[in-house]
Amino acid sequence: xxxKSYRQALNEALxxxxxxxxxxxxxxxxxxxxxxxxxxDAPGDGGGGVLGVxxxxxxxxxxxxxxxxxxxxxxxxxxxxxxxxxxLRPVADLMFVDFLGVCFDQIFNQAAKLRYMFxxxxxxxxxxxxxxxxxxxxxxxxxxxxxxxFTHIPGLKVAMPSGAYDAKGLLIQAIxxxxxxxxxxxxxxxxxxxxxxxEPYSIPFGEANVLLDGDDVTVLxxxxxxxxxxxxxxxxRSEGIEVELVDPRTTSPLDEETIMDSVSRTRRVVIVDExxxxxxxxxxxxxxxxxxxxxxxxxxxxLVTAPHTPVPFSPTLxxxxxxxxxxxxxxxxxxxxx
Amino acid sequence: MKNIFPIVVPKWGLEMEEGRLNGWLVExxxxxxxxxxxxxxxxxxxxxxxxxxxxxxLRKKLAAIDRSYPCGTLxxxxxxxxxxxxxxxxxxxxxxxxxxxRDESATEVRSEVLEIKGRTLRLLQLGEHxxxxxxxxxxxxxxxxWSAIQDRLAQQYSTLALDLPGHGGSSKDLAxxxxxxxxxxxxxxxxxxxxxxxxxxxxxSMGVSVALALAARAPDLVKTLTLISPAGLGSTPNPAFxxxxxxxxxxKELGVALKMLFADQGYVTREFVDxxxxxKRLDGVGTALQKYASLLQSDSSNHADRLRGLSMPIQLxxxxxxxxxxxxxAESLPANVGLALFDSIGHVPQxxxxxxxxxxxxxxxxxxxxx
Numbered sequence: 001x002x003x004k005s006y007r008q009a010l011n012e013a014l015x016x017x018x019x020x021x022x023x024x025x026x027x028x029x030x031x032x033x034x035x036x037x038x039x040x041d042a043p044g045d046g047g048g049g050v051l052g053v054x055x056x057x058x059x060x061x062x063x064x065x066x067x068x069x070x071x072x073x074x075x076x077x078x079x080x081x082x083x084x085x086x087x088l089r090p091v092a093d094l095m096f097v098d099f100l101g102v103c104f105d106q107i108f109n110q111a112a113k114l115r116y117m118f119x120x121x122x123x124x125x126x127x128x129x130x131x132x133x134x135x136x137x138x139x140x141x142x143x144x145x146x147x148x149x150f151t152h153i154p155g156l157k158v159a160m161p162s163g164a165y166d167a168k169g170l171l172i173q174a175i176x177x178x179x180x181x182x183x184x185x186x187x188x189x190x191x192x193x194x195x196x197x198x199e200p201y202s203i204p205f206g207e208a209n210v211l212l213d214g215d216d217v218t219v220l221x222x223x224x225x226x227x228x229x230x231x232x233x234x235x236x237r238s239e240g241i242e243v244e245l246v247d248p249r250t251t252s253p254l255d256e257e258t259i260m261d262s263v264s265r266t267r268r269v270v271i272v273d274e275x276x277x278x279x280x281x282x283x284x285x286x287x288x289x290x291x292x293x294x295x296x297x298x299x300x301x302x303l304v305t306a307p308h309t310p311v312p313f314s315p316t317l318x319x320x321x322x323x324x325x326x327x328x329x330x331x332x333x334x335x336x337x338x
Numbered sequence: 339m340k341n342i343f344p345i346v347v348p349k350w351g352l353e354m355e356e357g358r359l360n361g362w363l364v365e366x367x368x369x370x371x372x373x374x375x376x377x378x379x380x381x382x383x384x385x386x387x388x389x390x391x392x393x394x395x396l397r398k399k400l401a402a403i404d405r406s407y408p409c410g411t412l413x414x415x416x417x418x419x420x421x422x423x424x425x426x427x428x429x430x431x432x433x434x435x436x437x438x439x440r441d442e443s444a445t446e447v448r449s450e451v452l453e454i455k456g457r458t459l460r461l462l463q464l465g466e467h468x469x470x471x472x473x474x475x476x477x478x479x480x481x482x483x484w485s486a487i488q489d490r491l492a493q494q495y496s497t498l499a500l501d502l503p504g505h506g507g508s509s510k511d512l513a514x515x516x517x518x519x520x521x522x523x524x525x526x527x528x529x530x531x532x533x534x535x536x537x538x539x540x541x542x543s544m545g546v547s548v549a550l551a552l553a554a555r556a557p558d559l560v561k562t563l564t565l566i567s568p569a570g571l572g573s574t575p576n577p578a579f580x581x582x583x584x585x586x587x588x589x590k591e592l593g594v595a596l597k598m599l600f601a602d603q604g605y606v607t608r609e610f611v612d613x614x615x616x617x618k619r620l621d622g623v624g625t626a627l628q629k630y631a632s633l634l635q636s637d638s639s640n641h642a643d644r645l646r647g648l649s650m651p652i653q654l655x656x657x658x659x660x661x662x663x664x665x666x667x668a669e670s671l672p673a674n675v676g677l678a679l680f681d682s683i684g685h686v687p688q689x690x691x692x693x694x695x696x697x698x699x700x701x702x703x704x705x706x707x708x709x
Contacts, residue, residue, distance in 0.1 A: 001507075169619060199510070201619040207588060213608060258588075 004196040006189045009164040010053045010129075013171035014091065016200040018061050021089065024175055027067040027076055028093025028129075032058030049093055051131055051190060077103040077128065081111045081180075084126040089175055097130040097146045097184060111180040112155030126180040127171075132160075133186040133224055133274060134322055140310035143318075145275035147222070148284070150182040151251040157181045157205055158251045162226035164194035166249060169203035176202060186224040206253035210262065214242030217332055218262040220285055221272040222248060225323060229272050232328035241336055251281055256288065263293050268335040269301040272323055277305040299338035302331035342421055342429045343392040345376060345414035347407045350486050354381045358406040359413060363387065364396050370416070373693065377413070385604055386486065389693055392416050397426055410437065449481065449507065454527060455514070460507030461500045461528075465492025469707060470534055473499035474525070476543025476567075477575070477630055478583055478614070480506030483542060486692035491699065498534060500525075502548070504626025511622055512629050518570070518637055522551035526559065535559035538703050542566040542688060543575075543663065544630065547637050553648050562706045563648070564699050566655045567663055567685045570637050571644065579662045580634070584627050589615055601659040601684040646672045651706045655698055657683030657690065676702075 004012070017024045031054040048055025058066040069076050073094055080090035094100055100107065111124050134143035150158045157179055161167035167185070174181040211226065212233050221229040226247045233243035244262050248254055263269055269289055273282035282303045289301060304323045312318050347357040360378040364370055375387040376396070394416035401413035412433050415426055449462040462481045471491060475483045481499040491497045501508040503515055503524070515521060525548065529535045538561050541549035547570035553560045569575055582595035589611050596606045596614060617623060645652055653676040656665040662685040668677045678698050680691050687695045 165616075197616065197620060200621045201616070202621070203619060204587060210589065210608075258590075261590075 001195050001197050003193045004164055005191055005193050006161070006164040006167050006185070007051070007053055007191070009168035009194075009196045010171055010185065011048070011055060011057070012196070012198075013168045013175070013200075014054065014057060015060070017089075017172055017175045018057065018065065020200070021175075022065075023087060024089045024091065025065045025067065025083065026054060026057065026061075026091050026093060027069050027080055028054070029069055029071055029076075029095060031093050032063065032066045032068050050095055051185075051187075053129070053185070053190075054093065073099045074103040074106060077106040077111070080126050080128075081106055081114075081124060084111070084124045084180070085114065085122050089125045089127075091127040091129060091175060094128055094130040096142050097132045098141050098144050100128070100130060100146070107150075107156070107180070107182075108153055112153050115179065116155060123178045124180050125175075125178045127174045127177075127183050128180070129171075129183045129185065131187045132184045133188055134306075134311045134318055135188045135224075137313065137315055137318060138187070139313040143311035145184075145223075145273075145306075147182075147184055147251055148275050148279060148281045151281060151284070152279075155180070156252065158184065159205065159249065160184045160186075160223040160251060161249070162186075162189070162209075162221075162223050162247050164189075164192060164196050166203060166209065166247075168196055169201050170205075170249065172200055173202040173205060177205065184223065188224045189227070192227065203249065205250045206255050207249060208255035208258035209247045209249055210244065210258065211247060212243055212245040214244040214266070216242045216244075216266060217268040217270060217335055218244045218246060218259075218266045219270045219272060219328070219332070220246050220248070220259060222251065222281065223274065225272045225274050228323065228325055229328055232325045232332065235325065235329050236332050239333075241332060243332065256292075259285070260289075260292055263289055264296060267293075267296055267298045269297065270304060270328065270331045270335060271301065272304045272328055272331075274306055274323060276308050277303065278308055280305060299335040302334050304328050304331050341394065341418055342426060343394055343416040344412050344429075344433055345388075345390070345396075345416060347379065347401075347409050347411045347413055348388055349409040349489065350379075350381060350386060354409055354485070356406045356408045357381050359401050359403055360385060361403055362396075362399060362414075366396055366399055369393075369395050380607070381609075385607060386689075386692075390416065394418055397421070398430070400430065412437065451507065452528065454531070455524065457503055457509040457511065458507075459500055459503070459509075459524075459528065461498060462488070463496070463498045464488055465494070465496050467495050469495045469703070470537035471495040471497045471703070472525075472529065472534070472537045472539045473497060474539065474541040474545030474548050475499070475502065475505065476545050476569070477580075477634065478505070478617075478627060479542070480617075482506070483686065483688060487688055487696045487699070490696055494700065495538070495703070496534075498529070498532075498537075500528065502545070504623065504630065506617075509622075510620060510626050512626050515629075516633075518547040518551040518633060519555065521548045522555050525552055526556055529559065536561050538562045538564070538706075540564040540566065540699055541568070543685065544569045544634060546570050547634065550644060550648075553650065557649060560650050562650055562703060563652045564655065564702060565652065566687055566695065567657060567660055568654060569634055569663055571654075571666065573664055573666065575634055576662050576664075580631050584624070584631060586618070592618070598661045599685045600690055601657060601682050602690060605686075605690060642670060642672055645675050651702070652676075653678065653698065653702050655687055655695055656680070657685060657687050659683060660685045 031049045080092040159170045271282040357379040370390040372393045376390045377388045398415040480501045546565045546568035586592040
């Protein structure tokens with residue numbers, strides 16, 4: 001056990017699974033630092049995709065298992081879906097979730113549906129890794145969340161680790177899962193460090209994490225917003241408000257039980273989501289709570305989300321666009337004021 | 339120098355780096371005797387009562403409630419009434435200056451990893467003394483279970499704690515281990531490779547099955563046996579506990595199992611449950627725990643016979659409220675075996691009644707060494 005970054009934790013997960021199971025392969029653009037020659041010729045530790053997650057893997061596992069692809073996302077996903085159907089366990093690296101738009105047919109109509117359409121005779125053990133989130137001044141085409149789109153599709157599982165420990169355990173679980181998993185890594189978390197065991201471990205899907213116990217208000221948050229909400233909870237605590245912070249970890253499947261347990265105890269809810277609000281994940285949680293806890297809530301629930309606009313490039317506007325500690329604290333005070 | 343004593347945040351184990359002061363149990367100006375409870379300190383694993391290491395009057399509280407401080411931080415001062423305020427202030431200032439220097443020269447206590455027979459075992463050796471002590475933990479536990487007493491035992495003895503295969507930082511694969519005798523053989527190899535025997539053994543719960551197998555196999559290596567909440571002496575562990583611990587995958591389910599371990603359920607903090615959950619998620623742990631459970635099921639020969647067959651001094655320590663392995667009747671024990679039954683204590687006296695457990699062990703080993 002030692003302090004490891006989110007990036008290192010993800011790298012370890014890939015390494016463990018590739019060592020354990022030779023059916024696990026990787027495919028993506030630049031994941032071996034651009035080297036398509038024999039592994040011996042690959043450079044030291046410099047590579048590993050634009051985000052460095054696959055660093056060192058081509059050296060250990062070679063070009064047959066760490067596949068450098070042309071710049072064609074639909075080809076990557078098409079190839080990986082086919083490979084998964086034939087018994088491999090591919091992990092496709094799509095770099096930015098924004099690029100998944102060009103492979104919606106492969107994802108929505110093929111990967112997500114094949115098991116269902118063939119009456120269970122085929123499995124699609126595919127993982128699609130992609131980075132999400134704003135805050136890096138990467139502009140509107142490289143900063144979206146899009147988790148709600150994938151959560152909407154039956155047949156896909158969606159994991160959104162909010163820390164380094166969860167990142168490793170959830171990625172291992174994703175690779176071992178027999179269904180297609182959209183694995184969303186927040187760009188603003190790659191450097192965050194946590195105690196992460198050296199050994200392999202898996203965190204089951206559909207098991208929410210209760211990060212803080214509190215009786216006054218339930219704050220639901222995913223991905224990087226969990227870290228932001230944690231800061232807000234500390235501020236609230238100094239004002240005498242005890243926050244229960246719940247991270248669903250996977251938006252599909254969703255651990256409704258843990259969420260509803262918490263909500264029915266605190267009876268006050270703030271939902272934080274970096275995604276856009278219309279038909280979003282926050283709205284989805286709000287609907288579930290409104291239906292199942294109607295009459296129980298002591299205050300109207302509050303949503304803290306990005307506005308319904310593209311992510312602005314201007315640093316000032318991007319800052320204004322993102323949910324932050326202050327907005328979450330204001331929402332907490334709002335539900336406490338009733 | 340008049341008698342002024344520092345009260346510091348204790349270090350209850352290897353991984354404890356800081357403690358949170360939940361509250362004082364004595365007012366400023368109140369008198370305490372050595373061993374009285376002074377304050378409640380919360381660590382990432384347990385909440386425990388800090389017992390006063392000295393006698394005197396609590397003259398000064400130096401720490402705020404609900405704040406965390408690194409281990410070793412001065413949080414209070416004990417002194418007799420004749421000591422003046424200015425003397426106490428001088429003491430505090432000197433102590434803090436010295437503490438900074440101590441910090442710089444401190445060496446960290448670290449566990450080590452031993453490779454043996456194709457597996458890795460995590461060990462923690464503390465203290466260097468002629469008399470040796472081996473600590474064997476129970477089901478699903480690890481060297482941390484001794485954290486409240488190992489460093490205090492290490493002031494008088496060489497102490498060696500290890501994680502059994504499948505536990506803690508040891509490898510999780512149990513291939514080749516099909517009985518407690520196999521585990522005893524492994525431990526024998528460990529202690530002999532380190533020239534560590536003969537030794538006293540302190541074992542807890544399932545560790546007792548291992549200790550008894552080791553004592554039966556190599557009686558010359560074992561000077562005394564302290565058996566805490568012992569398995570392998572007739573009554574099998576509560577099946578509800580075993581099933582719940584093995585089957586639990588969520589914090590909620592696991593909390594139910596872990597609460598059966600303690601009489602005072604305040605010991606089951608969210609950090610303790612989280613640590614257990616993280617352990618259970620490691621590859622191989624589920625299979626290992628299943629295998630241990632089946633070994634425990636088949637290991638329940640007649641306890642009196644088993645103890646009577648051993649010639650070394652033996653003491654049992656048991657919590658009267660142990661819901662995991664119910665205490666046996668003292669009358670059913672052979673005459674050579676002493677039983678210390680702690681009222682209002684559950685399955686883990688080395689955590690829940692650490693001072694009493696420690697004193698029992700010190701007295702017992704002290705007596706046997708003298709005779």
